[in-house]
Amino acid sequence: MFERIKEDVEGVFRRDPAARNFFEVLTNYPGLHAIWLHRFSHRLWNAGFKWLARSFSTFSRWLTGIEIHPGAKLGRRFFIDHGMGVVIGETAEVGDDVTLYHGVTLGGTSWKAGKRHPTLGNNVVVGAGAKILGPIYIGENAKIGSNSVVVKDTPAGATVVGIPGRIVMSAQNASEVKEQADKRNQIARKYGFDAYAVAPDNPDPVANAMGIMLEHMHLMDTKVEEMCAVIQSMGGNVCSADLQSLSAEDFAATGISPVVPDGEKPKENAFDPKI
Structure with missing residues (x-):
């Protein structure tokens, strides 16, 4: 006993x-x-x-x-x-x-x-x-x-x-779900916005929808960058000007805070897609 x-x-x-x-x-x-x-x-x-x-x-x-x-x-x-x-x-x-x-x-x-x-x-x-x-x-x-x-x-x-x-x-797709969550977190940090304050095994439908949008934005950015690089290599003059940067002040009214990796200080343009 x-x-x-x-x-x-x-x-x-x-x-x-x-x-x-x-x-x-x-x-x-x-x-x-x-x-x-x-x-x-x-x-x-x-x-x-x-x-x-x-x-x-x-x-x-x-x-x-x-x-x-x-x-x-x-x-x-x-x-x-x-x-x-x-x-x-x-x-x-x-x-x-x-x-x-x-x-x-x-x-x-x-x-x-x-x-x-x-x-x-x-x-x-x-x-x-x-x-x-x-x-x-x-x-x-x-x-x-x-x-x-x-x-x-x-x-x-x-x-x-x-x-x-x-x-x-399920046990069969657990590794796949974790891999997808890790990938989305990396993309979210690139854009300075974290839509994943929810565990992957207890998903929030709104966070999931925003995750899909971020993935689509990331894919479009990648394709545009590749296209610009090819055109410039052929002598074209495109994509020479940088996009206007976003700052935390632009989102002050929304209550959204910039995503800052652990151990780092916030950057001035924490919402810049290039960061």
């Missing part, structure tokens, strides 16, 4: 930078307290003491704000961060190294007896307020975005967001 408690606490240190020392985690993390109390009530449930198990579970809910049915099966190093409002149903199954944030529901969609709650594979992360409903399977290493409502199986390594939940990144 003490070995499992030590294991749980060490898991918190790996996933919560706010954790400072062993005693603080041991005494001030209700998510851990709920899991430890559940282990006792789960043993009572399996031993046939159903009413006593439910009563102990109710006490745990009153104490921690987390409701875990004593029939639920929880894996090792399971971590509930913050925890308030988490609900885990009777036939739910949670794998090892799973992380849930506050307001998460592992619920059912039917009043019929039998398997009616979700199963989470190892290393799944579920964001705050997300609802995973029904006897569905969430594959290993999957990520469920905050406030998402998931009612269908999720493949391993996928990222799901929205209502109803939709896959925005």
